[in-house]
Amino acid sequence: MSGVSRREVVTGAAAAATGALLGGAAQAGAAPSAARTPRRRVDVVVIGAGLAGLSAASDLVRAGHSVVVLEARTRVGGRTLNHPVGDGEVIEVGGEWVGPGQDRIIARAREFGIKTFKTYTKGAQILDFEGKQTHFTGLIPPLPSPDAADFGQLLGKVVALQSTVPLTDPWMAPNAATLDSQTVETYMLANSSTNGAQFLLELAVKAIFATDSRDLSLLHALFYFHSGNGVINLASTAGGAQDSRFVGGSQLVSIELAKRLGDRIALGAAVRRIRQDRTGVTVTSDAGSWRGKRAIVAMSPMLAGRIDYEPALPALRDGLTQRVPNGSAIKYEAVFPKPFWRSAGLSGYSNSDRPPIHFTYDNSPPNGKPGVLLGFVVGEEARALGTLGPTERRRQVLAAFVRLFGPQAGRPRELIEHNWSEEPWTRGCYAGYMPPGVWSDFGSALREPIGRLHWAGTETSEIFTGYMDGAVRSGERAAAEVAPGL
Amino acid sequence: MSGVSRREVVTGAAAAATGALLGGAAQAGAAPSAARTPRRRVDVVVIGAGLAGLSAASDLVRAGHSVVVLEARTRVGGRTLNHPVGDGEVIEVGGEWVGPGQDRIIARAREFGIKTFKTYTKGAQILDFEGKQTHFTGLIPPLPSPDAADFGQLLGKVVALQSTVPLTDPWMAPNAATLDSQTVETYMLANSSTNGAQFLLELAVKAIFATDSRDLSLLHALFYFHSGNGVINLASTAGGAQDSRFVGGSQLVSIELAKRLGDRIALGAAVRRIRQDRTGVTVTSDAGSWRGKRAIVAMSPMLAGRIDYEPALPALRDGLTQRVPNGSAIKYEAVFPKPFWRSAGLSGYSNSDRPPIHFTYDNSPPNGKPGVLLGFVVGEEARALGTLGPTERRRQVLAAFVRLFGPQAGRPRELIEHNWSEEPWTRGCYAGYMPPGVWSDFGSALREPIGRLHWAGTETSEIFTGYMDGAVRSGERAAAEVAPGL
Numbered sequence: 001m002s003g004v005s006r007r008e009v010v011t012g013a014a015a016a017a018t019g020a021l022l023g024g025a026a027q028a029g030a031a032p033s034a035a036r037t038p039r040r041r042v043d044v045v046v047i048g049a050g051l052a053g054l055s056a057a058s059d060l061v062r063a064g065h066s067v068v069v070l071e072a073r074t075r076v077g078g079r080t081l082n083h084p085v086g087d088g089e090v091i092e093v094g095g096e097w098v099g100p101g102q103d104r105i106i107a108r109a110r111e112f113g114i115k116t117f118k119t120y121t122k123g124a125q126i127l128d129f130e131g132k133q134t135h136f137t138g139l140i141p142p143l144p145s146p147d148a149a150d151f152g153q154l155l156g157k158v159v160a161l162q163s164t165v166p167l168t169d170p171w172m173a174p175n176a177a178t179l180d181s182q183t184v185e186t187y188m189l190a191n192s193s194t195n196g197a198q199f200l201l202e203l204a205v206k207a208i209f210a211t212d213s214r215d216l217s218l219l220h221a222l223f224y225f226h227s228g229n230g231v232i233n234l235a236s237t238a239g240g241a242q243d244s245r246f247v248g249g250s251q252l253v254s255i256e257l258a259k260r261l262g263d264r265i266a267l268g269a270a271v272r273r274i275r276q277d278r279t280g281v282t283v284t285s286d287a288g289s290w291r292g293k294r295a296i297v298a299m300s301p302m303l304a305g306r307i308d309y310e311p312a313l314p315a316l317r318d319g320l321t322q323r324v325p326n327g328s329a330i331k332y333e334a335v336f337p338k339p340f341w342r343s344a345g346l347s348g349y350s351n352s353d354r355p356p357i358h359f360t361y362d363n364s365p366p367n368g369k370p371g372v373l374l375g376f377v378v379g380e381e382a383r384a385l386g387t388l389g390p391t392e393r394r395r396q397v398l399a400a401f402v403r404l405f406g407p408q409a410g411r412p413r414e415l416i417e418h419n420w421s422e423e424p425w426t427r428g429c430y431a432g433y434m435p436p437g438v439w440s441d442f443g444s445a446l447r448e449p450i451g452r453l454h455w456a457g458t459e460t461s462e463i464f465t466g467y468m469d470g471a472v473r474s475g476e477r478a479a480a481e482v483a484p485g486l
Numbered sequence: 487m488s489g490v491s492r493r494e495v496v497t498g499a500a501a502a503a504t505g506a507l508l509g510g511a512a513q514a515g516a517a518p519s520a521a522r523t524p525r526r527r528v529d530v531v532v533i534g535a536g537l538a539g540l541s542a543a544s545d546l547v548r549a550g551h552s553v554v555v556l557e558a559r560t561r562v563g564g565r566t567l568n569h570p571v572g573d574g575e576v577i578e579v580g581g582e583w584v585g586p587g588q589d590r591i592i593a594r595a596r597e598f599g600i601k602t603f604k605t606y607t608k609g610a611q612i613l614d615f616e617g618k619q620t621h622f623t624g625l626i627p628p629l630p631s632p633d634a635a636d637f638g639q640l641l642g643k644v645v646a647l648q649s650t651v652p653l654t655d656p657w658m659a660p661n662a663a664t665l666d667s668q669t670v671e672t673y674m675l676a677n678s679s680t681n682g683a684q685f686l687l688e689l690a691v692k693a694i695f696a697t698d699s700r701d702l703s704l705l706h707a708l709f710y711f712h713s714g715n716g717v718i719n720l721a722s723t724a725g726g727a728q729d730s731r732f733v734g735g736s737q738l739v740s741i742e743l744a745k746r747l748g749d750r751i752a753l754g755a756a757v758r759r760i761r762q763d764r765t766g767v768t769v770t771s772d773a774g775s776w777r778g779k780r781a782i783v784a785m786s787p788m789l790a791g792r793i794d795y796e797p798a799l800p801a802l803r804d805g806l807t808q809r810v811p812n813g814s815a816i817k818y819e820a821v822f823p824k825p826f827w828r829s830a831g832l833s834g835y836s837n838s839d840r841p842p843i844h845f846t847y848d849n850s851p852p853n854g855k856p857g858v859l860l861g862f863v864v865g866e867e868a869r870a871l872g873t874l875g876p877t878e879r880r881r882q883v884l885a886a887f888v889r890l891f892g893p894q895a896g897r898p899r900e901l902i903e904h905n906w907s908e909e910p911w912t913r914g915c916y917a918g919y920m921p922p923g924v925w926s927d928f929g930s931a932l933r934e935p936i937g938r939l940h941w942a943g944t945e946t947s948e949i950f951t952g953y954m955d956g957a958v959r960s961g962e963r964a965a966a967e968v969a970p971g972l
Contacts, residue, residue, distance in 0.1 A: 177700075180700065181669060181671045181672070181699075181700035182668070182669060182671070182672045183667060183668060183669065183672070183922050183923075185667045185668070185922075186667070186668045186669070186672045211923075212923060213667075214663075214666065214667035214922050214923045214926075215921075215922060215923040272758070272794075302808050305792065306791065306792050308758075312908070312910040314872075314873075314908075315814070315869070315872045315905060315907035315908050315913075315914075316869060316872065316873055318907070318913055319811065319814065319869065319907060319913075319914065322788050322811035322812065322913065322914070323811045323921075325805065325808035325809045326808065328801070328805065380923075380926070380927050383801070383802060383805065383927040383928065384927075386800075386801045386802065387800075387802055419801060421801035421804070421805060422798070422800075422801050424798040427801075427804055427805075427808065428801075428805065428808070435701075435809075435921035435922065435923075436669050436671075436700050436701060436921065436922065437669075437697075437698060437700045437701040437866075437921075440700075440866070441866050441869040441870075442869065
């Protein structure tokens with residue numbers, strides 16, 4: 001399917017989704033009108049039209065149940081979002097990559113005829129470290145040999161440890177109390193001695209979590225690595241978690257799911273309150289109230305904590321929502337007529353120790369038109385950069401691109417910025433993460449239903465947690481969980 | 487003032503406060519009726535009728551400004567709460583103690599003629615450690631001499647470090663990045679080697695923060711100690727932060743503040759939305775909407791994050807609200823006809839290494855009638871105990887009291903339980919705390935106003951943060967901050 005016709009599909013689906021806006025009470029600024037809107041009855045009220053919620057709803061409909069999907073935004077896709085770059089081509093400003101083992105998201109895409117293509121990885125990668133730039137190929141950038149040896153032994157320890165953490169109940173790992181009582185930075189400093197080794201592990205952590213090693217429980221990092229087939233897989237492009245992309249953009253999977261759900265989706269329907277009683281749940285949104293037998297809350301734990309529950313959530317579940325902040329990611333995508341770095345023998349991939357951009361990718365559409373250079377600003381750099389004005393942000397980002405890819409990189413025809421921490425209905429990407437102690441004391445509340453309330457969202461997945469694949473799996477698990485109670 | 491007449495004041499104030507419920511739309515279960523209720527106009531809308539909000543409102547009224555205080559509960563006092571124990575006497579199930587340096591809460595109390603009395607500390611204290619019970623006096627329980635020496639050097643290091651953390655901007659401390667990248671547990675394990683030393687520091691941390699050393703940024707703990715005149719002051723009863731109590735109960739300070747604010751307080755007015763524009767703020771609550779020139783949000787950062795803001799909060803402020811969970815405290819108070827431990831030469835104070843109760847106090851009213859034994863369950867023990875049924879909780883708590891104070895302690899005429907993590911409008915005590923990395927990246931958003939929104943609550947205080955005194959100070963600071971803009 002050509003890029004042009006794909007674009008039409010995107011537009012058509014968006015129009016269909018808008019048509020699904022029920023009730024008409026969701027205009028910006030309209031006061032909550034719950035009490036005046038007649039209740040609709042369904043088997044399951046799904047809250048959130050990201051991949052988790054849409055996958056859950058899709059499975060439930062297939063099994064013959066009635067559903068409504070309530071979505072705060074006026075679009076579907078949650079943390080995936082396509083962005084047009086001209087000529088019918090799109091890039092993603094949210095989650096985008098898939099790779100081996102991410103079977104459920106790939107299966108969903110295949111159902112809709114959405115194809116994948118390989119992330120561009122030909123040519124040399126750049127290492128920008130301690131003021132010097134070198135080219136390299138493969139996963140691990142070249143370091144001075146003591147640093148390389150140090151990184152080797154550090155990585156070896158992490159790889160050995162990650163498989164000891166069980167995916168269902170990470171707090172049951174051998175030495176879980178010890179692993180959950182320290183940050184990843186503490187572990188790194190105790191188990192390595194060179195700048196190079198620490199730079200590379202920090203880089204991997206930032207790339208994988210969009211937060212810093214200092215912020216994370218070691219147990220959580222190990223669990224997350226294990227969930228995604230290991231830290232090496234998660235850090236890898238070719239053959240790894242960033243292996244491939246979706247033709248037409250990753251949001252297309254959600255858009256296609258939404259098309260099939262049709263008017264079961266209500267947009268502009270921010271959920272404010274969920275009340276459960278002996279016979280069902282009443283969900284109050286900005287677009288009216290729905291009554292269901294059960295509800296699936298398909299969003300990050302933090303966002304789920306901002307809904308008002310009746311009866312109030314038990315302390316452990318509420319406490320969990322207080323303790324799983326979302327990472328901090330800003331994607332910068334510089335759009336050029338062509339991916340000029342390719343002709344210079346560069347892949348567009350780089351690793352740098354200089355803020356604010358520590359890693360870049362070639363993010364061009366499949367045909368390489370236009371050329372798109374993607375720079376990530378994550379963790380502490382995202383928090384700092386986000387407080388600056390737009391001119392200064394642009395200046396810093398383009399300066400980083402120029403340092404890595406030459407003066408041409410400073411003159412894109414467009415610089416796209418997407419800061420997920422500014423979006424009220426996401427408030428941070430890629431996903432929620434656990435600081436020390438949270439898995440140990442609150443982990444059991446992550447998936448456990450509360451009466452008629454069930455929890456989905458990529459954070460609740462045992463497999464590829466934090467990824468699009470984890471989101472799909474979480475929705476499928478939640479759908480299977482509610483079905484016997486319908 | 488006798489206990490009986492004091493009780494009448496309490497009752498009278500409660501009635502007056504109920505009379506202040508404006509609008510009448512706050513019945514349980516009533517749908518938000520904001521749009522139908524006429525707006526009231528004031529200079530400042532204060533959100534939260536705890537000590538912070540009430541102090542702010544009180545100062546503003548004194549300066550001639552009009553205010554409304556919107557309170558979700560049907561009572562004032564926030565994290566302070568009196569509980570009757572018969573014969574007109576009360577005890578506190580929330581914050582209760584004051585000591586040297588806590589000048590602002592003491593000054594507020596004095597204005598209303600509320601007196602203080604000394605926490606009961608006569609007689610021996612119990613140390614229950616490694617299966618043996620011993621009696622001791624003074625702050626530091628007796629340990630085997632290697633452990634005592636080890637604790638001495640560990641405490642010395644902490645005491646030296648705490649004063650290096652500035653109270654206004656903790657992230658500017660020398661070595662702030664290092665201090666904020668590790669948990670208190672990591673520091674403790676690296677700087678001590680004996681069970682005894684680690685037991686005592688963990689005990690102090692649990693008693694001071696209601697969470698575990700594993701959960702806390704070292705930088706945060708040092709800031710908090712410094713804010714409260716040092717860890718020794720915070721851990722001390724006589725002459726320290728637990729030196730004295732208020733006759734009539736600590737909630738009386740809030741009740742007296744509320745009496746003077748009269749119908750400026752609206753109870754049952756849970757705030758759902760705060761909208762600001764160029765000329766003011768509109769605050770929408772379950773009891774209607776108010777329009778003000780400015781708003782003071784006087785609650786813990788986490789709770790403040792559960793309000794819907796228009797325009798949406800900047801990423802840094804929102805990110806802060808995701809990262810400052812509240813501690814976990816359950817207070818158990820066993821009520822006996824007399825404080826029988828006193829005649830056995832015991833103070834009622836104990837330290838234990840056995841869960842779930844690691845420390846106890848004599849919490850009897852001033853005249854010792856009835857006798858009240860207070861046991862704290864905090865941090866991980868509170869999270870675990872809170873998931874058990876009421877019979878099992880009671881069994882475990884009474885077994886702990888019996889082990890420490892003999893069989894009589896197992897037969898109270900009443901066992902009062904208060905789990906602050908279960909209260910929807912608090913969701914954890916004593917206060918919000920910072921995991922690693924939060925001060926460094928989000929600390930600047932703690933107090934900084936967002937346009938017409940100002941932030942109070944004990945977490946925002948530089949002095950005695952986390953204490954009643956810090957709450958009062960934060961309200962006074964916020965009132966001074968808004969005044970020039972009125």
